[in-house]
Amino acid sequence: MEKKDDVVIIGGGPTGSFVAEKIASKGYNVSIFEKKDKIGEPVNCAGLISPRIFELCNINKKQIIQNKIKGAIIHSPANNTIKIGGDRVHALVINRKNFDQALIEKALDEGTELYLENKFISGEKNGEYIEIKISKKGRHKCNLLIGADGPNSRVRKTFSFQEP
Structure with a gap:
């Protein structure tokens, strides 16, 4: 057809x-x-996105957002540590x-x-x-x-x- x-x-x-x-x-x-x-x-990609995505997509966040990421602690092989982030949400873990x-x-x-x-x-x-x-x-x-x-x-x- x-x-x-x-x-x-x-x-x-x-x-x-x-x-x-x-x-x-x-x-x-x-x-x-x-x-x-x-x-x-099947899910082929990570579920880590910018919070700004919800400014573009008018969808219900409740069933999508699993966690909010405000920062991270990075450990190097030489035992150095770097803390990044703060009080603001930088990324979202989603379903x-x-x-x-x-x-x-x-x-x-x-x-x-x-x-x-x-x-x-x-x-x-x-x-x-x-x-x-x-x-x-x-x-x-x-x-x-x-x-x-x-x-x-x-x-x-x-x-x-x-x-x-």
Whole structure:
């Protein structure tokens, strides 16, 4: 089945979900293709973030924040000790599964379509649109393709974009 979206996002992690929510809230037709069968599982990345993230994402902190980091004591092999931090919270330890799921829910609430177990295979610019091939959905067209598929981005490699 061939469909055309305004925007297709490859990757349903925090970046893909956040961007999808913002774009869909402006009235654009957005689809996310995620290779995994569940959002937020398995957790592939640490759950340590800046507290400022909640200024960007209007999500419920209660089920996400597990601990607040105000500082650290660093011990060197030579037995030197450095204390950093103070009274201000510098980082948050979060439940990544809950964080990822809260972000995708916001995107879905704005009308984003989510396709799980759909891996990006290939893509090419074809005139005024981009045509991609997805493992289960087959061919798909879009005006804008966003690769939010991680540090080894297949989208980046397919379109020969520079490494960030």
